[in-house]
Amino acid sequence: MEERYHPELVEPKWQAYWKENQLFKVTENPLKEKYYLLEMFPYPSGKIHIGHVRNYTIGDVVVRYKRMKGFNVLHPMGWDAFGMPAENAAIDNNTHPAAWTYENISSMREQLKKMGFSYDWDREIATCRPEYYKWEQWLFLKMLEKKMAYRKESYVNWCEKCQTVLANEQVEQDKCWRCSQTVQQKKLWQWFFKITDYAQDLLVHCDKLPGWPDKVTVMQKNWIGRSVGSELKFKIHGQENNIEVFTTRPDTVFGATFMCLAPEHPLVESLSKGTEKQDEVAAFVQKVSTQERSAEGLEKYEKEGVFTGAFCINPATGEKIPVYTANFVLMGYGTGAIMSVPAGDQRDFDFARKYGLEIRVVVQPKGELFDGNTMDQAYTGEGFLVNSSEFNGLESAKAIDVITDWLEKKGRGKKAVSYRLRDWGISRQRYWGAPIPVVHCPDCGVVPVPETDLPIRLPEDANLLEKGGSPLPYLDSFAKAFCPECGRKDAKRDTDTMDTFVESSWYYLRYCSPRYDEGMFDPKAVKYWAPVDQYIGGVEHAVLHLLYSRYFMRVLHTLGMIDFKEPFTRLLTQGMVCKETMTCPDHGYLFPEEALKDDKGSLVCTKCNKDVAVGRVIKMSKSKKNVVDPNELLEKYGADVTRLFCLFAAPPERDLEWSEDGVEGSNRFVNRVWRLALECLEKIDGFKPFTGAASDLSSEQAKALYIKANQTIQKVTDDIDKSFHFNTAISAVMELVNVLYTIDLDSADAEMKKVILFSLENILLLLSPILPHFCEELFEKFGKTGSILEQSWPEYRKDSLKTDEIIVVVQVNGKLRSKFTIDAGIGEAVIKETALADEKIKKYIGDKEPKKIIVIRKKQTLINIVV
RNA sequence: GCCGAAGUGGUGGAAUUGGUAGACACGCUAGACUUAGGAUCUAGUACCGCGAGGUGUGGAGGUUCAAGUCCUCUCUUCGGUACCA
The missing domain is CATH 1.10.730.10 (Isoleucyl-tRNA Synthetase; Domain 1)
Incomplete structure (x- = not known):
């Protein structure tokens, strides 16, 4: 009985048995009910981390459970293999993204196998393989043909010194992370997917996903951000053109005392041209081009703007109002222009105060008398209209429609719906991604590559540029192309690659028939397996990845390739794995093994013996060194104990705090069962x-x-x-x-x-x-x-399931005072009697008459005596 | 800023539709076994108080016979914020 559980002997034995008997291999079987369980596939960063272990353990438990319940379970695994880290690693380690990626894949695959996960490894895919991205390119061509993909100019973070486009995360405080040069916004022609065509459908179906956590559908709804309002036309003074604005508050149009354009708005340059403001405006636009134009980044800068020198006409009042350009107006939302009503919007209010513009009150609640000169903040609520000519006295909520109709009759406006959701920009000026299959011809323009030429292979012999740029534009063997249309020899291949979210938007369909070579997937296989019954992954994907996937299924549905629209019937968003950080005054962040307890029991740095400060518990990350290596856990405790701890320490949707002691506890339990x-x-x-x-x-x-x-x-x-x-x-x-x-x-x-x-x-x-x-x-x-x-x-x-006796809990005035056991079948009257006869209870009631006696017989039996 | 979460003992966490707050585990304490134990087993362990008893689910109010759970306000931490995946 001395024997302990020895994972190092037992685990390889059964892994070999499962493999030999092909227990995880599945095929379509119409006689069995299918169950498709999928965990979000990993980016092959090199090593499995605990977050992966947790994610895949959760999935594996459900898979094994469903199998025992008799389901035919599809449980595949693969690699989200394109992406920026491979390029960075290649630059840092003087290797090649492909070599780095494939090496990582093979070591991570081994780790996963050691965890005993029940994957059908025959279905493994890697998105960087041409057999995979060929079909992504194929779909791109289809979308181009159906006008679901289009080109437009938009902005990227540009480092002039490195001559590279930077990802948002590569911009640190407005500076390039490699060379600290101030980052500029640069305009480039880029490809977009028209996800906005499906905005309404994506929104409506948020309410038809009962298997999704509410928080995710709520975030998606807010992300799509439907708002109902009006589109109004403000005529430019001295010209026939209009500036169009979208507003949800047309009722306040009489209070619009100025206009703000996004700095990127095409009218900004033309309106200021030739005026004395021209230079000032150009300088401002230049300044804003160094500011981060993301929603998050916008908040960092002071809200400011400049007068363009031009005026437009308020369609309600007929007044001339000044046109400004301001850094808080985004070109990507609405029309890139806003009518500014300082009395009714806080940003406009601040702006008006700053530049001495008129604040005209047009809405005020009953009993208030706002004055634009003395107000200290905007009033954004509802009320009654004032200073609005014939509409004075009208309720603001009603005025929205009335004024829109009135302006519509004058040809100056109409009802409109606007979405916060923007089209999906998929062009990346990077190497390690799927090439966009088009050719640019001086004569024919943008020409799609013929289907028969697919895949357009990413040349694997390219060397990365030291500063991070893509080598593709300089690689003649790739970039030079014949025009498929006219045959011109000096056409240029598109050297951008696709956003990696494109690969992850459809990989789950590829798993159904991973080696199919006549299309993206075998329709019969997808018909049997799809959609995914249970999807499991990090909550950080709540909006982008999941929304793009939902969008892609709608595209395929529209193309008649599938008969469903929602990719994931049920969704589980698991929390992160966290651990405390440790820092040494001399050596900064420390790995767990670099801090040990000395004889006094305090943590000291193994390098210098100085006291180690234990910091907050945060998400495990290499940079903070608060990581645990699954390999070490496997060696010390084996896969099963590691799995057990991941599941036992917290429910899946919550963050999990890593604790070495907790793992010991799991190990103890496993051995307890073993001995028993x-x-x-x-x-x-x-x-x-x-x-x-x-x-x-x-x-x-x-x-x-x-x-x-x-x-x-x-x-x-x-x-x-x-x-x-x-x-x-x-x-x-x-x-x-x-x-x-x-x-x-x-x-x-x-x-x-x-x-x-x-x-x-x-x-x-x-x-x-x-x-x-x-x-x-x-x-x-x-x-x-x-x-x-x-x-x-x-x-x-x-x-x-039930015992013959139950415990009755007795409360007096809601406070627990006594308990007794009684036969489960007994009546309410007896319970009351027994409770009132209880010595302890008598003491609390005294000679008072009970006002009310409440008996609850649910899970617990409880009696509350109110005196 | 905006959107979404989470806050319960020394610690991780448990508590259908409001109904015994702290299951289970870690840690700690004591005991047993043992040449030894960082193995194993048993018992105890929210806080204050000698006690009767009182107080307790981030904070402040409220609804109710009864609130961790519902409502209002608020604080802190975390995730996303469109080129990290």
């Missing part, structure tokens, strides 16, 4: 598990254990099935194990032994999705043949 099983094996021989009803059992102890075992089956099944709360499922099994530990096997009678055997076998079945290797091994020791995977999930007996 071995002891039973030794002492209970020749018996079969009990399977009758609890009432057939003669001893109270056996009955109690049997009920507990049945309750455990119910609890674990519910927790996995309904909420994925594995932590409570595990604690339920722990409770049962604790009960078994209190039983003396040597003195147990035959009946008891049968119930113990029943309990133990079910513990193994219930734990098998979580501790697959461990449970296989014990199952085998108990003389079973085959894999535990092929067993059915246990059923509990409904007639053996």
Whole structure:
């Protein structure tokens, strides 16, 4: 009985068994109900981190559970293999993105295999392979043909010194991360997908995703950001052109005392041209071009603007109002111009005060008398119109329609819907991505590459530029092309590559038929497997990846390629894995192994012996060094213990705080079950598990254990099935194990032994999705043949879940004062009587007459006496 | 800034539709076994108080016989914010 569980022997044994018997290989089987479970595929960064381990463990448990429930389960794995880190690593380590990526893939694949995850590895894909991105290029051509893809000019972060485009994360405080040069906004022609065509459909279906967490659909709705309002035309003074604005508050149009254009607005230059403001405006536009134009970045800068020198006509008042350009107006939202109503919008108010512009009150609630000169903030609420000519006195909410209709009759406006959602810019001026399959011809313009030329291969012999730019434009063998239309020899291939979100928007369909070479996927396979029944991944993808995927399915649906629109029926967004940071005064951030306890018990740096400061618990990241290497865990504890801890430490949707002590605890539990099983094996021989009803059992102890075992089956099944709360499922099994530990096997009678055997076998079945290797091994020791995977999930007996007695909780004025046990079938009157007769209760009631007695008989039986 | 979450013992966390706050585990304390233990087993462990008892789910109010759970306000931390994936 000294023997401990030895993962280093047991785990490879069963991994080999599963592989040999191809237990995870699946094919379409119309006789079985399918279940497609998918975890978000990883970026091959080099090593699996704990966040991956957690994500894939959650998925693996559900997969194994569903298999035991009889489903035909698809559970694939692959690699989101294009992306910026490969380029950075290639520059830093003087290697090639492809070499770096493929190496990472093979080491990460080995790690995943050691974790015992039940993937059908025959379906593995890597998005950087031409066989994959060929079909992405194919789809791009289809979208181009259907006008779902188009080109327009838009801005990128540009470092003049490095001559490169920078990602947002490569811009640090307006400076290039490599050379600290101030970053500029540069205008480039880029490709876009017309996701806005589906804005309404994507929005409406947010409410038809019952399997998604509300927080995700709410975020998506807000991201799409539908707003209803009006589009108004402000005639430019002295010209026939108009400036169009979108506003949700046309009721305030009489208060529009100036106009603001985005600095990128095409009219900014032309309006100021030739005026004395020309230079000032140009300088301002230049200044704004060094400012980050993201929603997050906008907040960092002081709101400011300049007068363009031009005026436009307020369509309601007929007044001349000045046209400004301002840094808080975004070209990408609405029309890139706003009518400014300082009395009704805080930003406009601040702007007006700053530049001495008129603040005219047009809406005020009853009983107020706002004055534009003395107000200290804008009034954004509803009220009644003032200073609005014939509309004075009208309720502002009603005025929205009335004024829009009035302006429409004058030809100056109309009702309009605007979305915050912008079209998806997919062009990346990078090397390590899927080439965009078009050619630019001096004569024919943009010409799609013929389908038969696909894939347009990314040349793998290119060397990266030191400063991070893409080598593709300089690589003649790639960039020079014949025009497919006219045959001109000096046409130029598009050297941009696609956003990596494009690959991840459809990979889950590719898994259904990963080697299919006649299209993106085999329609028959997709018909059987898709959509994904359960998708699992980080909550950080709540908007972009998930929205793009939803969009892509709509595109394929429109193209008639699939018959569904929503890719993921159920979604689980798991929390991050966090750990405390440690810093040494001399050496900065420390890895966990670089800080050790000295004899006094305080943490010191292994390099200099100075005291280590323990910092906040934050998401594990290499830069903060608060990481745990799964390889070390595997070596020390094995896969099953690591899996157990990931599941036990927190429910999946919550952040998980890593704790070495907690892992030790999981290890202890695994060994506790191991010893229990071995002891039973030794002492209970020749018996079969009990399977009758609890009432057939003669001893109270056996009955109690049997009920507990049945309750455990119910609890674990519910927790996995309904909420994925594995932590409570595990604690339920722990409770049962604790009960078994209190039983003396040597003195147990035959009946008891049968119930113990029943309990133990079910513990193994219930734990098998979580501790697959461990449970296989014990199952085998108990003389079973085959894999535990092929067993059915246990059923509990409904007639053996409840005990004969219940505990009644007695409260006086809502405070717990006493408890008693009573026969479960007893009536309410008896409960009241018993409670009132209770000595402790009498003390609290005294001689007062109870005002009210409330008896609750739900999960708990409770009686509250109000005096 | 905007959008979305989360705050419960020394720690991670548990608590259908409001109904015994702290399951289960870590840590700690004590005991047992042991040549030894960082193994194992048993017991105890929210806080204050000698006690009766009181107080407790980030903070402040409110609804209710009853609030971790519902409502209002507020603080802190985290995620996303369109070129990290």
